[in-house]
Amino acid sequence: MLIVHGTKDTFVDVELSRRFAPLFGAGAELYEPDGAQHGFAVHDDPTYAHPQSQAWQREVVAKVADFLSLQPPPCMPMRFSSRSPCQDQILLGLRQEGRPHGPPKQSASSIAASAAAPAIDTAQAAKNAL
Structure with missing residues (x-):
């Protein structure tokens, strides 16, 4: 920094x-x-x-x-992963310290459903406004 x-x-x-x-x-x-x-x-x-x-x-x-x-390149999300290399490094450090390491993993379908939900709500709201 x-x-x-x-x-x-x-x-x-x-x-x-x-x-x-x-x-x-x-x-x-x-x-x-x-x-x-x-x-x-x-x-x-x-x-x-x-x-x-x-x-x-x-x-x-x-x-x-x-x-x-002079800085290393920033951590970028992996193409087919829900976590970035930085997140993996942080989780590894927490595990080594014996601390909890975040929320339980979500399935791909629940992630897709939660990501799609706002778009569906927005589309429905636009329809209702007509």
Whole structure:
């Protein structure tokens, strides 16, 4: 996780990010553009026209792009699975800790029925409105 917080933010004190960043674990990084206000702008520069506001914007965009380029790809759902690889990893961790691991599995037909139910209700409501 990347947290970006300007050191001169007058809306949200940077000390909050400094205090809470460690709670996100070892993968969290706090990046503090020196002198930047909330929104990474010079105070009273809502259009980001000031050269320093534009410099901070470029700096933050570059930092975010660099951070994202170093991250593993996000977990994506498997094509024929109701769970994603991330969910499987979380469940495995819970099982190893001896904690309950979520609701009972649903059958494919009950998942399909619950997914189709709102569409049927919407169609019926549209018919009733005529």
